[in-house]
Amino acid sequence: MTQNIVKPEKKKRKLYLIPTYFLVICYVIFLGFPFLWMFATSFKTPYELLQLNQSLFPEGFYLQNYVDILEKRGLINSAKNSLVIAVCTTVLTTILAVPAGYAIARLRKIFSGAATGWILISQVFPVSLIIIPLFMAVRRVGLLDSIWGLVLVYLVAALPFALWMLKGYVSAIPIDLEEAGAMDGLSSFQILRYIVFPLLVPGIVATALFTFLNSWNEFFFALVLIQSPESETLPLTLARFMGSEGQVLLGPLAAGAFLATIPSLLVFGIMQKKLASGLLSGAVKG
Amino acid sequence: MKRVKLLALMSACAMLATVAVAIPAKANSIEMTYLTPAYLKGTVATTERIVADWNKANPNATVKIVYGDVNNMDDKLTTAFIGNVAPDIFQHEAASILPFSKQGYLADLSKEMRPIKSSMPIGLWNVGSYKAKLYGVPTMTQTYSVFANVDAFKKAGVPIPVGTNTFTWDDYRELAKKFTTDGKYGLAWGLRSPAAMSMIMGMNYNAKFFRGLTSSGGANLSVGAAELEVPSRIHQMIYTDKSIDPASLTMTGAGPIPGFLAGKYAMIFAATYIAGDLDVAAKASGFNWTALPLLKGVTNQQGANPQTLSVSAQSKHKKQAAAFIRFMVQDKNLAELALGEGLTPSTSGSLKIAQETKKGSAGWKQILDDGDALALAPFTLVPGYQKWKDTVLQPAMQQYIQGKITIAELKKRQLDGWKSIR
Numbered sequence: 276m277t278q279n280i281v282k283p284e285k286k287k288r289k290l291y292l293i294p295t296y297f298l299v300i301c302y303v304i305f306l307g308f309p310f311l312w313m314f315a316t317s318f319k320t321p322y323e324l325l326q327l328n329q330s331l332f333p334e335g336f337y338l339q340n341y342v343d344i345l346e347k348r349g350l351i352n353s354a355k356n357s358l359v360i361a362v363c364t365t366v367l368t369t370i371l372a373v374p375a376g377y378a379i380a381r382l383r384k385i386f387s388g389a390a391t392g393w394i395l396i397s398q399v400f401p402v403s404l405i406i407i408p409l410f411m412a413v414r415r416v417g418l419l420d421s422i423w424g425l426v427l428v429y430l431v432a433a434l435p436f437a438l439w440m441l442k443g444y445v446s447a448i449p450i451d452l453e454e455a456g457a458m459d460g461l462s463s464f465q466i467l468r469y470i471v472f473p474l475l476v477p478g479i480v481a482t483a484l485f486t487f488l489n490s491w492n493e494f495f496f497a498l499v500l501i502q503s504p505e506s507e508t509l510p511l512t513l514a515r516f517m518g519s520e521g522q523v524l525l526g527p528l529a530a531g532a533f534l535a536t537i538p539s540l541l542v543f544g545i546m547q548k549k550l551a552s553g554l555l556s557g558a559v560k561g
Numbered sequence: 562m563k564r565v566k567l568l569a570l571m572s573a574c575a576m577l578a579t580v581a582v583a584i585p586a587k588a589n590s591i592e593m594t595y596l597t598p599a600y601l602k603g604t605v606a607t608t609e610r611i612v613a614d615w616n617k618a619n620p621n622a623t624v625k626i627v628y629g630d631v632n633n634m635d636d637k638l639t640t641a642f643i644g645n646v647a648p649d650i651f652q653h654e655a656a657s658i659l660p661f662s663k664q665g666y667l668a669d670l671s672k673e674m675r676p677i678k679s680s681m682p683i684g685l686w687n688v689g690s691y692k693a694k695l696y697g698v699p700t701m702t703q704t705y706s707v708f709a710n711v712d713a714f715k716k717a718g719v720p721i722p723v724g725t726n727t728f729t730w731d732d733y734r735e736l737a738k739k740f741t742t743d744g745k746y747g748l749a750w751g752l753r754s755p756a757a758m759s760m761i762m763g764m765n766y767n768a769k770f771f772r773g774l775t776s777s778g779g780a781n782l783s784v785g786a787a788e789l790e791v792p793s794r795i796h797q798m799i800y801t802d803k804s805i806d807p808a809s810l811t812m813t814g815a816g817p818i819p820g821f822l823a824g825k826y827a828m829i830f831a832a833t834y835i836a837g838d839l840d841v842a843a844k845a846s847g848f849n850w851t852a853l854p855l856l857k858g859v860t861n862q863q864g865a866n867p868q869t870l871s872v873s874a875q876s877k878h879k880k881q882a883a884a885f886i887r888f889m890v891q892d893k894n895l896a897e898l899a900l901g902e903g904l905t906p907s908t909s910g911s912l913k914i915a916q917e918t919k920k921g922s923a924g925w926k927q928i929l930d931d932g933d934a935l936a937l938a939p940f941t942l943v944p945g946y947q948k949w950k951d952t953v954l955q956p957a958m959q960q961y962i963q964g965k966i967t968i969a970e971l972k973k974r975q976l977d978g979w980k981s982i983r
Contacts, residue, residue: 320845321838321841322841322842322845322846325818325819325822325838325841325842326819326822326823327819327820327822327823327825328823343602347605406636406640407639407640407643410640410643410644411643411644414644414646419644419646420646495636498630498633498636498637499636499637499640502594502627502641502646502648503627504626504627504628511630514630514632514633515600515628515629515630516600517600517630517631517632518598518600518601518631518834519631519632520754520813520814520815520832520834521751521753521812521813521814521815521816522813522815522834524600524601524602
């Protein structure tokens with residue numbers, strides 16, 4: 276009898292899932308199509324790329340685009356620089372932003388308001404306004420044309436938003452949990468270590484991903500602060516496939532862009548599980 | 562025996578002398594940086610070959626290539642100059658180096674380049690100069706041309722215009738109309754950024770735009786019939802003749818190439834840099850293209866904004882840097898560089914080599930034969946011209962081409978815009 280009641284419900288649920296899956300598939304195709312197009316383009320010959328009616332699939336596997344970017348345009352060195360910069364910026368931003376974000380969220384309202392106001396103000400200035408003073412400052416500390424100079428600049432640029440994000444995540448953790456921990460005899464550090472930090476993981480991951488992707492893709496600061504080819508980052512190398520008046524070396528650019536996308540996809544793939552898991556699940560049960 | 566001893570002594574002395582010369586030379590060796598926006602495969606290879614040749618011949622004054630992004634050269638150079646870390650030598654374009662010349666960031670090359678002055682048109686030389694001092698050595702220039710599908714012309718039985726100073730705007734309009742049949746457009750014209758082109762082509766009708774360049778009060782913008790002639794003709798071709806594919810109007814200069822190769826249009830109007838792509842198609846599929854003579858209004862002159870080579874005033878090795886530029890603009894080098902970019906080389910010797918190299922291509926022959934029509938565009942010398950062109954003329958022209966404003970409104974916006982910039 277029970278089975279008879281459950282079965283139609285299950286069927287009904289499955290029917291509801293069909294349009295959901297359909298929409299998800301459409302969305303994935305929508306998101307994935309440019310990537311597929313870029314991948315296909317990276318194997319096309321210069322002549323194929325001049326055709327009016329572009330086919331999705333290349334006529335053959337023209338590998339010269341990859342040979343050009345890997346052998347002659349220093350893409351590997353640029354990728355290495357970008358990776359070092361993005362990882363270091365992400366790690367440093369996270370280390371600094373987690374305690375600072377906690378402090379801003381939990382400290383008295385006056386301090387918190389002033390700090391968040393200051394963060395917002397720092398975001399107001401346009402890049403064109405700060406670029407020359409920033410350039411002079413980086414030069415004065417001897418970090419011009421150095422990937423460590425870029426790490427410093429990206430760290431400063433990423434911190435306000437990271438703090439803003441983490442403050443929001445910390446505020447969402449009920450203070451009751453910390454008080455309960457204190458009642459159970461936990462020290463402040465233990466409260467942070469065993470209660471706050473595990474619940475903050477999705478926020479930290481989101482902030483880290485945001486910082487990583489921003490550092491990985493950043494162009495303008497790198498353009499101004501990096502002078503030598505040895506210190507170039509990926510966006511700078513890729514920009515060199517574009518000429519004036521809309522001219523583009525599409526094949527090598529697509530090959531370079533495809534390779535440049537892989538690390539960020541991998542990082543996102545590894546970290547995205549942490550984004551969804553654990554957020555307050557079962558934390559406060561009545 | 563004595564002779565052997567003498568020879569041995571002489572050899573020993575020679576070796577010692579060599580070592581003595583070599584050691585300080587090595588100790589005094591310098592490395593200069595050369596910033597270039599070169600990005601095309603052929604140009605990059607040529608640049609690297611030239612630099613390698615120079616380094617081989619000058620081991621004590623070597624050059625290191627630094628590649629820049631052509632779309633951000635101004636930002637890169639501005640910060641480099643302010644930060645005192647400018648490259649010794651750099652390639653840019655004449656109109657863009659003018660502010661740097663005025664601010665004293667560039668070295669005067671007049672004396673160093675005197676040997677090559679007679680080998681290039683005086684108009685080009687002047688474009689790279691400011692107050693009679695040469696700050697940028699003109700290397701190569703693009704012209705705006707009409708490119709034709711030779712097979713389409715043959716099929717229609719229409720003779721292809723040839724010669725120089727023979728092909729008028731009226732002829733052009735008639736040709737475009739002739740090929741506009743059966744739902745096909747005769748012409749495609751990538752007009753996404755029409756400002757620079759319309760000013761450069763305006764010289765066909767003696768458009769000056771700015772007057773009083775040397776007056777103490779600064780230049781004044783003047784927009785009259787001559788300045789509005791080219792925009793007006795383009796508008797007529799789009800809306801009266803309907804001979805330009807409207808889909809091409811929002812494309813970049815190179816945007817209509819695929820349609821041109823597919824036989825969708827008999828002609829396209831573009832800068833000569835597209836010749837490289839047309840060569841690719843000619844080689845791969847036998848596509849038969851040519852360039853028509855430069856358009857003529859009152860004259861066939863076009864304003865030149867050549868690529869230039871400059872030496873930074875901050876460079877500690879100005880003489881060696883100037884020597885490198887002289888090496889770079891040697892006829893063979895310059896011809897190879899210019900052909901790689903689809904541009905016309907600036908010196909007479911390099912032009913001859915380029916013409917010889919491309920003598921089998923009717924299109925290239927036409928492009929290179931028309932090099933004499935390049936002249937100094939006076940508006941490039943006006944302070945604030947770039948800003949006015951990019952922020953006022955560009956959007957106004959785009960709206961006019963899209964049929965959103967009238968010619969009177971176009972004129973008004975240009976004049977009002979200049980007032981607000983001055």
